[in-house]
Amino acid sequence: MARCTFADIMNETRPAPSSSEDEIDLRELFLSLWEKRKLIALSSAVTLTLSAIYAFGIAKPVFESSALLLPTQTTTSSDLGAAAAFLGGKKGGSADVDLYQSLLTSRTVIHKLLLAPVKNLSDTGKGRVEPLFKLMGIDTTKPGDFDGAIQGMSSSVTVGSKESGAGGILEITFSAGTPWLAQQIGNTLLEIGQEELRLVRIERSDVIMSRLNVAVAQAHSEWDSTSRTLTWYKDRNRSIALPEQMLELSRLEMEKSAKEQKYLLARKEYEMQMLERAKAAPPMMILDGANLPSKKSKPKRSMILALGLMIGAAGSCAGVLGWKAFAQATPNVA
Numbered sequence: 001m002a003r004c005t006f007a008d009i010m011n012e013t014r015p016a017p018s019s020s021e022d023e024i025d026l027r028e029l030f031l032s033l034w035e036k037r038k039l040i041a042l043s044s045a046v047t048l049t050l051s052a053i054y055a056f057g058i059a060k061p062v063f064e065s066s067a068l069l070l071p072t073q074t075t076t077s078s079d080l081g082a083a084a085a086f087l088g089g090k091k092g093g094s095a096d097v098d099l100y101q102s103l104l105t106s107r108t109v110i111h112k113l114l115l116a117p118v119k120n121l122s123d124t125g126k127g128r129v130e131p132l133f134k135l136m137g138i139d140t141t142k143p144g145d146f147d148g149a150i151q152g153m154s155s156s157v158t159v160g161s162k163e164s165g166a167g168g169i170l171e172i173t174f175s176a177g178t179p180w181l182a183q184q185i186g187n188t189l190l191e192i193g194q195e196e197l198r199l200v201r202i203e204r205s206d207v208i209m210s211r212l213n214v215a216v217a218q219a220h221s222e223w224d225s226t227s228r229t230l231t232w233y234k235d236r237n238r239s240i241a242l243p244e245q246m247l248e249l250s251r252l253e254m255e256k257s258a259k260e261q262k263y264l265l266a267r268k269e270y271e272m273q274m275l276e277r278a279k280a281a282p283p284m285m286i287l288d289g290a291n292l293p294s295k296k297s298k299p300k301r302s303m304i305l306a307l308g309l310m311i312g313a314a315g316s317c318a319g320v321l322g323w324k325a326f327a328q329a330t331p332n333v334a
Contacts, residue, residue: 032320033317033321039316039320043313043315044313048309048312051307052308054299055299055301059298061296062175062177063178063179063181063296064182064297065174065176065179065186066172066174066288066291067171067287067289067290067291068162068170068287069100069169069172069287097170099197100284103200104159104189105154105155105157106154107150107154109196110153112196113188113192114131114149114150115131115133116192117132118130118132119184120135121184122180132184135181136149153185158173175297179292179294180292182292182293183290184290187289187290190286190290197284201276202277205273209273209277212269212270215270216263219262219263220263226256227256229252230253233252237249
C-alpha cells in the first residue's frame with residue numbers, strides 16, 4: 001500500500017490555477033461587444049449625426065482678430081498696478097497685461113464701444129457707418145439685453161504677452177461672428193481704450209496733484225515758520241558766545257535746512273506730476289492694428305465630430321457591458 005504524505009494531500013486539495021482566466025474574461029467581453037456591434041454602431045452614428053448637426057448648423061462661427069501693442073515709455077510696475085486696480089483688475093501677473101485686460105473689458109469701454117460708429121462692410125451694408133449695437137441687433141431700450149451684450153463683448157476680448165513676452169509686446173484678440181466685424185471691433189476698441197487710458201491718467205494725475213498741492217503748501221509754511229524763528233533768534237542774540245546759544249543756533253539752522261529740503265522735494269514732485277499730466281500719453285502704442293482673419297477659429301468641427309463619435313462608441317460599449325454585468329448578477333432578469 002502506497003504511503004500518503006501531507007504534501008500529497010495538500011497538492012490534491014489545492015485548486016489548480018487557471019492561467020487563462022484573464023484571457024477568457026477579455027474574450028467574453030469582446031464577444032459581448034461583438035454581439036451588440038449593430039447597437040454600438042447605431043449609437044455611434046446617432047451621436048456623430050448630432051455632432052455634425054451642431055457643428056455645421058447650430059454652432060455660430062467665430063472669427064478672431066489680433067493686434068499688437070508696444071510700450072512707449074518706461075512706466076513702473078507700481079503705476080501700472082495702481083491703474084489696473086483703479087479699473088478693477090486682479091493682482092498678480094504682468095502689470096501691462098492686467099492693465100489692458102482690465103481696461104479693454106471694463107464696462108465703461110465696452111459701453112462706449114457699443115455706441116461707437118463703425119463701417120458696415122457686409123454685402124448689404126455697402127460701407128455705411130452705423131453704431132455697433134445696431135449692427136449686432138441689440139435693442140438699447142431693453143437694459144437687460146444691453147447689459148448682456150456688454151458681458152458678452154467683455155468675454156470676447158483677451159490680452160496676453162506675445163510669445164515669450166520679450167520686449168513687453170502685448171497681443172490682444174477680438175472675437176466676432178464675421179471677419180470684417182472682428183477687425184472693426186478690434187480697431188475701434190483700441191482707439192477707445194487708448195483714449196480712456198489717457199483720461200484715467202489725467203484723472204489720476206489730478207488726484208495726485210491736489211494732494212501734492214496741499215503737501216507743498218504745508219511744507220512751505222513749515223519752512224517759512226522755521227526761517228522766521230531763526231531770524232528772530234539771531235536778531236535777539238546779536239552776540240552769540242555761550243555754548244547754549246551756539247547749540248540752539250545750530251539746531252535752528254539744521255531744522256530750517258531740513259524744512260527747505262522737504263519743500264523743494266515736494267515742489268519737484270508736483271512739477272513732475274504737472275509734466276506727466278501735460279503729456280497724458282498712453283504707455284502703449286499700436287504696433288500692429290487688428291487684422292482681417294482669413295478663417296474662423298470656432299467651431300472646430302473635426303474635434304466636435306471626433307468627440308461625438310467617441311462619446312457614442314464609449315457610451316454604448318459601457319451600456320452593453322453594464323447590462324451584461326447586471327444580468328449575470330441577477331439571473332432572473334429576462
